[in-house]
Amino acid sequence: MKRFVFLISISLFSFGFFVATPLVDLDGVTEDVDYLVDLYKSLHQSPELSLQEKETSKKLANELRKVGFEVTENFGGYGIVGILKNGEGPTILYRTDMDALPMYEKTELPYASKVEVPYNGGIVGTMHSCGHDIHMTNWVGTARYMSQNKDQWKGTLMFIGQPAEEIGEGAKLMLEAGLYEKFGVPDYGLGLHSSPTLPAGTVGLSDGYTMATAEFADIKVFGIGAHGASPHMSIDPVVVASMIVMDLQTIASRSVKPVDDVVVTVGAIKGGTKHNIIPDEVTLQLTIRTFTEEVRQLVHKRIEEISRGVAIAAGLPEDKMPEVIFNTAFTPSNFNNTELIQSMRKSAKKVIDDDKVMEAEPQMVAEDFSLYGLTEHKVPTVLFWLGTVPDHRIQSGDLPGLHSPFYYPEPEKSLETGVAVVSQTMLDLFKQ
Ligand SMILES: [Zn+2]
Ligand SMILES: [Zn+2]
Structure with a gap:
């Protein structure tokens, strides 16, 4: 003992x-x-x-x-x-x-x-x-x-x-x-x-x-400009861009799994010069925040699909489809x-x-x-x-x-x- x-x-x-x-x-x-x-x-x-x-x-x-x-x-x-x-x-x-x-x-x-x-x-x-x-x-x-x-x-x-x-x-x-x-x-x-x-x-x-991973993206939305009083002569990129902004909200709410984290924020909308001109281009500036590469890739895919889908619905021709540019320099x-x-x-x-x-x-x-x-x-x-x-x-x-x-x-x-x-x-x- x-x-x-x-x-x-x-x-x-x-x-x-x-x-x-x-x-x-x-x-x-x-x-x-x-x-x-x-x-x-x-x-x-x-x-x-x-x-x-x-x-x-x-x-x-x-x-x-x-x-x-x-x-x-x-x-x-x-x-x-x-x-x-x-x-x-x-x-x-x-x-x-x-x-x-x-x-x-x-x-x-x-x-x-x-x-x-x-x-x-x-x-x-x-x-x-x-x-x-x-x-x-x-x-x-x-x-x-x-x-x-x-x-x-x-x-x-x-x-x-x-x-x-x-x-x-x-x-x-x-x-x-x-x-x-x-x-x-x-x-x-x-x-x-x-x-x-x-x-x-x-x-x-x-x-x-x-x-989070932080990255920027730009979406160039094209349209067909016209006099503000003749919207029927245009395909209005301000309206197309607005619809894209609204549809982007469904990425977090409908596309990404509810338990995964994501932010898609449109921080800037730039387009047009004057009250009564429908412009032919509008740019959206986004910040995207995710944790995993899988969610990040899904968000990229949905941004492309939504932008293109809204443009097709607006009647834009193939050569005026929106351009989505993801900034390659991002912070992981x-x-x-x-x-x-x-x-x-x-x-x-x-x-x-x-x-x-x-x-x-x-x-x-x-x-x-x-x-x-x-x-x-x-x-x-x-x-x-x-x-x-x-x-x-x-x-x-x-x-x-x-x-x-x-x-x-x-x-x-x-x-x-x-x-x-x-x-x-x-x-x-x-x-x-
Ligand atoms: Zn700081
Ligand atoms: Zn700091």
Whole structure:
């Protein structure tokens, strides 16, 4: 009996010895928050648009160099790659995006952006209304924490600062510049996005699909023009286009399985010049959101069939059938790797309360982060939501969305939570 107990205690000891992973020192994270909030405010006050992230990327490169990373700049536009090697072990990619949006900030915060830039022949404000400034600061905070605690992990950190997320080009630029060929293929890829609905202090994790495939399509509808007073002399493309818009609504309601997700939105109708002229062409501009390739292909097929069918019904001849043009550059859906998201959920619960680790619903917005997991190497990736909303806004229910001029995160708590959760996830992954 004694011997049996002895054996159990030995095996428990050795089991504990092998799986014990260091816990993130939360006091250490908190101590660094003032530094990070200052950095956050300076990034927030100097937003740069997609493909123009020159000063932002320089700032980030300096931050990484300060804590011992080897940094390559101007990699795929203004992309940066920071490498910190620390012995034998896996490589973890952690990505931040860096770009802001062309819009005036209306938050009235003391550190609100006042930057104006030339845009489309005019002048426009710039604002980090998608929270990429919080992403960058979290990323720097995690780099600082991991580099200050190098005795607790072995492996390689690959921190990438990605340009041009808002226009869906940055990830592609960095991958095509040879990210994996030059710096190695990571074993895991992590990214986060600010949530405009989850409270600061929480994270939102979801299994499987988390963001949608996003693509654009144009439908050119042709007709036969005439005087507005003589519709019988025309085949009116305004009416044909209108019928197409209505029939497109049946794709979600009648063609796609009720349990599958899809959005078909006509965001713009362009045609005609004057009240009393029936034009001979109208263009519809669509955005299409799906998760799976099967649904995506079905939606394409139905858009073609509906456009052609309505045109035939209107009496248009074969040479005036609508032209459907699908934009080939689309952003694929984000799929969270099952094991990685499970491991992250456990890690998150080590550093924040269980009820602050929320289950997030999939959303039909898109993110080009998905591309890092879709190369031939099939790197397992996770993109999670970081709660950013200040308590007073949660209480009042006033929740401006991302890209709203009124959106702002609560930096202290968002940064503390983000740095702790990502650092713990990394420590646990390095121990596996
Ligand atoms: Zn955005
Ligand atoms: Zn964004």
